[in-house]
Amino acid sequence: MVEPFRVGIVGAGSVSDGYHAPVLAQFPGVRLEWVCDKDAGKAKSFAARHGIPVSGVDLETLHQVDAVLVAIPVGLRAKTLETAFRRRWHAFIEKPFAVSLQEHDAILTAGRTAGVQVGVGLMRRFYRPTLIALDLLRRNAFGPIKEVWAAEGGPMRGSGRGDDWYQNDPSAAGGGVLIETGSHLIDQALFITDATSFENIRTKFVSYEGLDLDARVSAQARRQGQTEPFHLGVSLSRIEDVCAGLYFVCEKGNMKVSLGADGAVEFVDGEFRALARLDANIRAAGAVYQAFYLEWESFIAQCRGGGPTDAGASSSRLGTALIEAAYGLRLSEAAR
Numbered sequence: 001m002v003e004p005f006r007v008g009i010v011g012a013g014s015v016s017d018g019y020h021a022p023v024l025a026q027f028p029g030v031r032l033e034w035v036c037d038k039d040a041g042k043a044k045s046f047a048a049r050h051g052i053p054v055s056g057v058d059l060e061t062l063h064q065v066d067a068v069l070v071a072i073p074v075g076l077r078a079k080t081l082e083t084a085f086r087r088r089w090h091a092f093i094e095k096p097f098a099v100s101l102q103e104h105d106a107i108l109t110a111g112r113t114a115g116v117q118v119g120v121g122l123m124r125r126f127y128r129p130t131l132i133a134l135d136l137l138r139r140n141a142f143g144p145i146k147e148v149w150a151a152e153g154g155p156m157r158g159s160g161r162g163d164d165w166y167q168n169d170p171s172a173a174g175g176g177v178l179i180e181t182g183s184h185l186i187d188q189a190l191f192i193t194d195a196t197s198f199e200n201i202r203t204k205f206v207s208y209e210g211l212d213l214d215a216r217v218s219a220q221a222r223r224q225g226q227t228e229p230f231h232l233g234v235s236l237s238r239i240e241d242v243c244a245g246l247y248f249v250c251e252k253g254n255m256k257v258s259l260g261a262d263g264a265v266e267f268v269d270g271e272f273r274a275l276a277r278l279d280a281n282i283r284a285a286g287a288v289y290q291a292f293y294l295e296w297e298s299f300i301a302q303c304r305g306g307g308p309t310d311a312g313a314s315s316s317r318l319g320t321a322l323i324e325a326a327y328g329l330r331l332s333e334a335a336r
Helices: 012-023 039-050 078-086 101-114 128-138 183-193 288-307 313-334
Strands: 005-010 030-036 054-056 067-070 090-092 117-123 145-153 195-208 209-224 231-237 245-251 253-255 265-268 274-278
Touching: 005 012, 005 288, 012 030, 012 039, 012 067, 012 288, 030 039, 039 054, 067 078, 067 117, 067 288, 078 090, 078 101, 090 288, 101 117, 101 313, 117 288, 117 313, 128 183, 128 245, 128 253, 128 265, 145 183, 145 209, 183 195, 183 209, 183 231, 183 245, 195 313, 209 313
Parallel strands: 005 030, 005 067, 030 054, 067 090, 090 117, 145 231
Antiparallel strands: 145 245, 195 209, 209 231, 245 253, 253 265, 265 274
């Protein structure tokens, strides 16, 4: 008999409430032990909704678990992670994982020192279109990659959030659209292409009170098994409509990949008009909840077996480095 995998949740916000908790409550062999949030009432009502026996505001007072979900803003996690590693809990950390490569590596080092696993919540890696595209490119179906264009966004409507919303605070959120939405989009592009490095980065931002509302990033990227680099262009916006998707220009043909779990992968012509829909016999998520299930399945296997998985945080270092470099270039240009 395999012992139950005990999970605690830090952060009773929307991603925990709407996705992680409902998935984990139905996950075979997983037992939700407690939820912790600085707002006691919020933690208590969260626990009641999801059948969690304990809620609290002080992580130090909560009992032992095997792993903790860290779903609080990137700028507010230091104390939580210190406690988790000291108590030898595996840590599954929501995106964005870190604001710098130094911070990213420090978290990985702290996890290794504590003898625990560290995961990252990049569930788009498990989307069906993402994994179909990855499979096709690894099989060299279209030859070497020449260009990759990644875009997402649209005009932001009123959110109904107050001034205390963490995404209105650059120190809590780590920035704006590039690190929030971009941590998913950039990771998708780098994950699908098996990218290993980048160079010659260029950026353009539209910002307001320290938060970027529109970000354009380009770089030359390199990938495993390909001699020549490819051009990577990323467009993210909360003020303009963009043609959302991932677009791959390859030597022998072009491919369009939908961003959503239920989207399509299409073989397209030079104008990116669809010619054929592509598929593969793979295990992947066709819905968002399935993606959360698969990322937890992957992370729990990592915790129990110790080997690297697609949920492992070390595999997302390049995305952190690219976002950090883009923000660093913005700061250096502003200082001139």
